[in-house]
Amino acid sequence: MKAVVYQGPRDVTVKQMPDPTIQAPTDAIVRITTTNICGSDLHMYEGRTNVEEGKILGHENMGVVEAVGDAVDRIKVGDRVSVPFNIACGTCRNCEAGWTSFCLRTNPVEGMDGAAYGYANMGPYAGGQAELLRVPYADVNLLELPPGTEYENDFTMLSDIFPTGWHGTELAGMQPGDRVAVFGAGPVGLLAAHSAMIRGASEVFVVDKERDRLDLAGKIGATPVDFGRGDPVEQIMDATAGRGADCGVEAVGYQAHDPSGDEHPELVLDNLIKVVRSTGGIGVVGVYVPQDPGAPDERARQGRIAFDYGTFFSKGQRMGTGQCPVKRYNRQLRDLITAGRATPSFLVSHEMPLDEAAQGYAHFDAREAGWTKVLLRPSAA
Known part of the structure; x- marks a missing residue:
């Protein structure tokens, strides 16, 4: 698959990476339809974190489920879904209290509670600025969306x-x-x-x-x-x-x-x-x-x-x-969007193919006028 890979300060590139696979029976694989460049991605892009070279970036993701593990019974292949940036187990003390942003089981980094896709110190997980994304604990983490492409630019804001x-x-x-x-x-x-x-x-x-x-x-x-x-x-x-x-x-x-x-x-x-x-x-x-x-x-x-x-x-x-426990709000915010009460897509300034991610990062990082929110569309979407 194609993916956006961090190579060093102000150096990202789109390259071929191995497709993700089902690693646990609770996993799902999502084919990404829209993934965003987040302002917090710029901290890594500018070299202001200890993110490792070779990391696939991207924690604002949505798409369509392509495969599920044997233990996934709520989410189905073909579901259109939003992927919260938090990776939560759903059963630890913090997750049960609604603090999925501070899951106690998903991040092996010492002293860090809470995990995320494609981000420094937030665990070993690849990001979703790619054609495909592995989602652990899929039944816990994925939010189902109405099928089709309506509200794509609004729903893509639900991940973060x-x-x-x-x-x-x-x-x-x-x-x-x-x-x-x-x-x-x-x-x-x-x-x-x-x-x-x-x-x-x-x-x-x-x-x-x-x-x-x-x-x-x-x-x-x-x-x-x-x-x-x-x-x-x-x-x-x-x-x-x-x-x-x-x-x-x-x-x-x-x-x-x-x-x-x-x-x-x-x-x-x-x-x-x-x-x-x-x-x-x-x-x-x-x-x-x-x-x-x-x-x-x-x-x-x-x-x-x-x-x-x-x-x-x-x-x-x-x-x-602290970081937002996305699951606490995303279902209600989805419904505010479909009811016409919320229109977060007013932010969107640029929509680009995944192949142009490096240019998107450079323009967004330079705070150029008119570059407010950049959405990336994987070429295989």
């Missing part, structure tokens, strides 16, 4: 970024009528804003400096805040008569930059602590890592981020963090 955006609002403790501040207008931030609007926010502020992304925020009814034009905290405080936001979502992660391009991993956390009212909540779904070899200082290279914890404590705020 739509549930992750929703999870950000959940971690923040958002309630109907809240003012919500979302920092980061990348795909996850925009879908956090979309989620907040669906959930009944009175106003959603979206902070970024890229005009095309801010324009998308405005199109879904959010209030764009351009931090290239001034302090975003001051802009939101002025717009709310000094009240600030009731809660906030961090959708940037450890590579946060100031307007001049200098990196400050604590920047967004500090801004959210300032702009969210006392006793308000902050949901952190931007990626942070235990080790960052490209960090600007030694502490950050060890995953130690010196944010304004003193103010956070004195304001009595709450913070929720």
Whole structure:
């Protein structure tokens, strides 16, 4: 099969790789119809993780089931499915509590709970930027979709970024009528804003400096805040008569930059602590890592981020963090899509054949105007 393979910093290529096979009776093989380049893939692409060379990338996947193991009895060959990026056993303590993003059985990496496809530190699993994907524990993990090709560009968001955006609002403790501040207008931030609007926010502020992304925020009814034009905290405080936001979502992660391009991993956390009212909540779904070899200082290279914890404590705020347990939300979000209530495909800027993945990565990584969300179509789909 063809697959996108990591070869080193800013070097991915499409090459022939062995087809995946059924390795356990609970496995399924999915023929990928759409797979996405995620913003978090860029951390690996830029050499900011310890992902191994030769890894097949891709954790945002959907397709049609081509084969199943003998123990798979819910999922059938021919089913159209969304593949959550989490790989969950379904029976460990965390999975039974609904925390499939922290499965205790699927990741052999010491000190890491939770597994994923094609990602650093998340187990030995190949990704789905390929023609075929092996899915462990298929009955647990796969979400059935209506047959056909309708909603393809919406459903492809169900594997990660739509549930992750929703999870950000959940971690923040958002309630109907809240003012919500979302920092980061990348795909996850925009879908956090979309989620907040669906959930009944009175106003959603979206902070970024890229005009095309801010324009998308405005199109879904959010209030764009351009931090290239001034302090975003001051802009939101002025717009709310000094009240600030009731809660906030961090959708940037450890590579946060100031307007001049200098990196400050604590920047967004500090801004959210300032702009969210006392006793308000902050949901952190931007990626942070235990080790960052490209960090600007030694502490950050060890995953130690010196944010304004003193103010956070004195304001009595709450913070929720971590990767999204996709299965907690994806069934309901699928139904919001088919009901016409949610349209996450508004993000899509480019649809490309798998063979052009390297160009897609390069353009997306350069944050070129208009490159908001890249979908890849395997040539054999």
